[in-house]
Amino acid sequence: MRVLLTGSSGWLGRFLAPMLRAAGHAVTGLDVAPGADTDVLGSVADGALVERLFGERGIEAVIHGGALHKPDIARYPAQAFIDVNVAGTLNLLEAAVRAGHDRFVFTSTTSLMIDQRIRAEAGAEAVWLDEGTGPLAPRNIYGVTKLAAEGLCRIHHLEHGLACAILRTGRFFPEEDDTHRALSGENMKANEFLHRRLTVEDAARAHLVALEKAPEFGCDTFILSAPTPFARAEAAELKADAPAVIARHFPDAAALYARRGWQLPRSIGRVYDAGRAERVMGFRCETDFAAVLAALRTDGPLPFAHDADYVSPQLSRSA
Template identity: 70%
Template sequence: MRVLLTGSSGWLGRHLAPMLTASGHNVTGIDVAPGAHTQEIGTIADRSFVDRVVSDHGIEAIIHGGALHKPDIARFPRKAFIDVNVTGTLNLLEAAVAAGHSRFVFTSTTSLMISKAIRAEASDAAVWLDEHHTPLAPRNIYGVTKLAAENLCREVHQQTGLACLVLRTSRFFPEDDDTLTDPPPENLKANEFLNRRMTVEDAARAHIAALEKAPELGFGVYLVSAPTPFQREDCAALKEDAASVVARYFPDAPELYARHDWTLPSSIGRVYDASAFERDLGFRFQTDFSAILDALRSGGELPFAHDAGYPSPSVEGADLIWRD
């Protein structure tokens, strides 16, 4: 299948493109910055650019992974987020319909599920988050535009029949958290596999599974994150004393963490449940918190990437995204 992959120079794109190729697909990558898997440089906010790429490369399906992300809030105005994340998504959807495509996969974000109240962790218990969580009240322009783009996918599917799967992905970025500094970055990432992170490799594999299943499912919004070991009934205890709950599921975790001068989370305010994605798509994540502990036991390499200096393509391609 001839697949158009947006965001091909980004962290997800550079892992997803070779996996798609290995699966037998012919991949055309587009991004605002050059990269090893990017054939076309341009912005998806430009409808004529999108139409030309789809036509010139005989595109048959689209995986839309490109976007402005949360760290870009400090770099670009709100209008740039609307142009790229909303108008850009509409341009791709309409190009797919015009070309007679049978499937469209959209990379969304769990961030749009996090209201100010959830972010503040003001509740007495951890918030259990799955696809049925409401109301959705995104706390920033990133979440607002991603939710709008999800609704465009739904509306286009309803009006045209284009199969669209929306993947609300949790964290898989390699760089340091832009707000949290304690515990240190690798310790923080390891902890997040308990409730809100996955590897970029699993994120890429999830997109390929969605590409294959989209025509069968028609439309769906799925939370995609490493499977949590917790149950809903753990939520109160997770907020009060998360380390004890972790030790109940993984008795040697405290010792393994202490051996590496790491700390378990003292409190967890939200938990992502990706069981619907696993069930409906027959998908299994390759890395979870158990894999982190296995690496700590064996002294092997941690099964996730960390790169404090990772350069976002939005920085190099800033002139294509926005000009004052």
């Protein structure tokens, strides 16, 4: 297929574009910043540009990974999020309908599921998050606009029959967390594979699977995260004494962490359950917490990316 990939210069795009080409697809990369896989510089908010690309490139499917993200809140006004994340998504959906497309893959975020109550983690047990969690009350403009864009996908399925795969991705960014610095970046990322993180390679693979299978399930939403080893019945214990639960599943985890000078989480307040993506879409992340421990046992390279100095191409362009 001739695929339009938005956000092609970003962290996900640089892994996804080569996978798409390896699978036999012709990729047109669109981004506001230059990159190895970006063919056209411009914004999805530019409706005329989007329409021209569809005509000139003969686009047959869209993977919409481009967006303003949560760290951008400090750099852009709310209107910019509406222009890019909402109006830009609408531009792409309308162009896809006019072109007679049968599939559209949208990169969403688990962040829109986290309201202030969940973020505070004040309850007596870990919050179990799956596709049925709700009502949703995003806590910032990023989450609000991504939820609105999901709604646009559903409307275009209902009104026009466009198959839409909505992928709510967990964390896969390589840089340091922009709010929590209590642990080293690698330690924190390793911990998150227990309940809220996946590799960028797995995120890219999921998009490729969704592109292939979207017409099979019409319009559906999937959480993407490494498979958690925990069960819902452990939610209270995870909140009260996470190391005890971890030890039950991974008896040598504490010793492996101690050898590296790392800390296991003392408490886990939320768990993302990606089981539905495996059951319905047939996708399961290849890298999980067991893979992290396997690397620690052999002193091998960690199976995830960490780059404290990573700067998004968009920021590099504006610097």
